[in-house]
Amino acid sequence: MKIFVPPIKSQGIKTKLVDWISYNVKDVEHERWVEPFMGTGVVAFNLQPQRALLCDSNPHLINFYNALQRKEVTGDRVRKFLNEEGNKLLETEGQHYYTVRDRFNDKGEPLDFLFLSRACFNGMMRFNRKGGFNVPFCKKNSRFAQALVTKITNQVNNISDIIAQGDYVFKHQDFQKTLAELKNSDLVYSDPPYIGRHVDYFDSWTEEEEVILNKGLEDSGCKFILSTWLSNKYRTNDYVFSVWKNCYVATKEHFYHVGAKESNRNSVFEALLSNIELKDSIENLEMELRITKEESLLTSKPKSNNSQKQLLLKL
Template sequence: MALKKNRAFLKWAGGKYSLIEAITAKLPYANKLIEPFVGAGSVFLNTQYPKYLLNDINPDLINLYKIIQKRADHYIADSASLFVASNNCETRYYALREKFNLSTDRYERAVIFLYLNRFGYNGLCRYNQKGIFNVPFGRYKAPYFPLKEILFFAEKSQQAVFTCLPFEHIFSRSRLGSVIYCDPPYAPISQTAKFNSYASGGFSLSSQNVLAKLAEKSGYERNIPVLISNHDTPFTREIYQQARLTELQVSRFISQSGGTRNKVGELLALYQAD
């Protein structure tokens, strides 16, 4: 009997829920799983490591996770209060989005962040170069409040430490006995298919190269295995040529219409000493 999979409480472009089995099959056992790009946390939620170090460069995301880790009941009550029919319209959505962008209160931003995630277009998390959240209204009939998913995350997060640092810093913090799983913003399939603004600043091809070199050093010199997910392109095959590659075909889309989902090639690149 297959184990029940746990969904993340956030909608997330490029989330790994559908790939959990393929990813976990390649992840070695260790005392700690380190994720430099945790995103919505599907791998964290569906693995059984004793400890976790979960990082993301998006401060709103990590702030939200820390609040749920410490104050889940309080957070649930306040965030659920926004999930009412009167807030499911363009006027209210854009007013709350503006309130979020103007706010410097971390708790208030965390409460509104979940609303924006569920009421905004396709669960996108996107900022402009000034750090302004700019995802448009989603036009959903009745956005779902993820109560059971938040409660599960809150319970499991007691095993985790959350950080908001550049991915390079997370590699330098890793120690023997850990394994690293990387789900970076994907390399573009083409020059017209770039989407990498989960946090302001983006993720360049140069950053992709740096990540591959750090993974190679970690896996083969430091004996800390690294598994990376990315698009299957000539570029990624070149930068991951020192890894053991697994090819996948995945439904990938940023669209509200399921009919427009296309299968695209993805790679799992494993750096692990024999």
């Protein structure tokens, strides 16, 4: 499957899981694809449903995609903008990054958002308590060399074409508002933040919100799929077996590096939870048994260190 990578970067992006998600849901009938937590949109833009409702609590993501849909942001404009701003970055030895960051925090323009997303440290997306983007510069003064500008321009053109071919609606709203708009012929793909993983102005997540999401999805009458993690070397995500105990579970091992060393290669088991049977899924109880008996194919021998607290959750 050819994967279309969106122009905006974010730490929670599911680019590496799109193929697997697509394999599991492609035969599931639905009238509309709904994402209460669209993030970069990489999942929807690759599955390319006919109709979609794509929402997020981060207004800048939604502004960006609305501007793309209205053709206010186009490949040509992006190329010109990044060439001009990239030259200023070079001339000022990187200081221009902070001029753009201040300008963005004042006016919130989508092209400035794109510039920051591609010139900040590690492609991170983080906002301070006042809602200001606060990621520092990646420290490469020649960041917007021609090859990267062309790559980003192509990404913008590809995603614009995909959006133009479908009936897509982008909304800046909290997930609870999106849950309230569901129709039972919708297929909902939820990718909420991980509990306690990181907290920022637009992006934090609590146990209470996880329970509200679970209840909202179960009561909606829709088919739903939820992305989360199942286990890593140190811990198991016990919410899979408490809050999401009624769901089928599919898992896939995913490798990532911390730093450059090969020895720092870690793995995490990603999970897809669903109220319908997926191609790869097994029943929740069966997965829990496999984990507690360590009889599964999980190679990293997960150990739960938070089950007591989490399994006491009253649903």
